[in-house]
Amino acid sequence: MILKRRLQKFQTSLSVGWLLARRQIGRGNFWINTLIIGIMTLTFLSLVVISGILVGLLEGSFQANREQYSGDVFITTLADESNIKITGKIADTLDSLPQVENYSIRYKKGATIEAGYLDRRDFSVLSNSVGVNVVGVDIEKEEALTNLSQSLIEGELISSDESGYIVLGATFIKRYSNFSDLFEPLDGVYVGDRVKVSVTGRNIGVDRTPDLTGGDTAGANIQEFIVKGIVQSKVDEVSVSAFITDADYRRLTGNTDLRAQEIAIKKARGYSDLELKTILESYDFGAFAKIQTAEEAIPKFLDDIKETFALLGTAIGGIGLIVSAITIFIVIYINALTRRKFIGILKGIGISGAAIEISYILQSIFYVVVGSLVGAVIVYGLLIPVIAANPIDFPFSDGILVAKPVPTLIRFLVLFFITTIAGYFPARFIVQKNTLDSILQR
């Protein structure tokens, strides 16, 4: 009975509080309402956008890594192996799977590239050379998978029927390299220049030209290539590689066993990375190679940095939250204080303190919901598409804005809770004051 009466009392307080809140918002000062909603919008943005950009810095990098290097599923050598022994079998399987859109097999080997050797007169100074990873690929398949031609900054991509051409990563070209203080990149290399590529290993005498060795690559397989293009990307693996056709790779290295070092696979629409990985594992390929989804292939330290950035963003957003809570507290307090007389009158004519407090809580809820809705429209309707179309140019990635629905909802709920509390306490403080003192404003 008592419970029922209290429930009824609460319902009446709620309905009176609702009426007061509606009227105070609807007929209150437009600019004050706009100011409070503006503060809530900015707080919402600071909570979502700052952490979203920080996470997006790395997310952009991961996305680029997936698109330009690893594909959706990435197969590499086992830790104690130098190649994937069943490359051919895997390739046959990939050809038969509807879950696979395309893939690229990569053969990699450490090599030395030397330039300017034809004009070299003084052998007492170091040659114009640099150590690289030479990557042999089926150019058409690599292009289909990673869109390598998009990374060209000079020249063009090798055609699949060409031989003796090379595409160099920009990191090894002095005029493009950001790392020239760490090592000496190739100086004065342009499209059309000849370079000498030497790899150590079994000498099968392919295109061996003794007079080109210069005496400093003895025992190595050496081949001369013409620079066809230069590629530059924020994905390091692209910028630090030298691409040749897989046929040239075999001639250069003498490796004719078709055992690759990497296979990057792009999944067909409608399948997840994990689904494809599971299918490949079901063929027992895991015993011969390391199969990872693109996300798993991300180095752990980068993942840790991502989490740290997210934490940092939350911390910065948290400061915004505290500032916003204080602001809302002050605004509601001043609002309640200036309305103290009317609060006293309402209490005087028998309106319960609960109804008046509820009216202020509902006003706070209105401000936080509308402010967050405006913020969400700005984030999802404006910032995300605009930044996706025009990524922020960071040195190591094209930064995007990441605002996944669930974390955003959690941030909204935190903001909602804090704001409601910040709106409730000043109202309660004023309501608790002596009724007559409030009416007489003393």
Add this chain to the structure above:
Amino acid sequence: MDMITVKNLIKTYSNGEVETRVLKGIDLTIKEGEFIAIMGKSGAGKSTLMYQMGLLDIPTGGSIVVDGVDILNLTEMERTDFRLKQLGYVFQDYALVPELTALENVTIPLLMEGVSTEEADERGRNALVQLGLNNKESNRPNQLSGGEQQRVSIARAIVQNPKILFADEPTANLDSVSSESVLEALVSLHKQGQTIVMVTHETEYTRECDRIIYLVDGKIDHEKKQ
């Protein structure tokens, strides 16, 4: 039947170390249906006396029984509920909520009592009509004259049929025409049996009162029956 019984009522205000005794032992009885005026010079304690009887303030000493209820034994929530159901107030400065329309100002105590919106609106409209405020229900306080605002305030005070209507200098801010109309409204309510306690310092508006109580320096100096 006694509607209000006040015995040895004392009210002291403290301001730091300074204590001011405003009411110094008031004894007073008000009967049901009486129209009482409390008069006195500024600072005599007339408003303070009304606030104590109207449960807007808590006395320092003495006792007040309203409609058989010892109001000093009530909790804060019970006092609020008692004010809602048993008492009505008319304040000197009308005390209407600026964001609410005339009708909403009148109906809000009914809604708080749990009356449905439809019934509250109907009773609110009747109260406004009774006070001659036809077609003013949608007006907000700033769209009404002083006299109209005060009549809305009276409508709000009587809409839930209170046992006692307290009016604190209801004509103080009004011109003579508006003052007369407000007084007429109070007289009309009194004729319907409403108990009214009015604080005023204007003798001319006490002519319809049953009794006038004169306060001097926190004590009843004398009273005059009419």
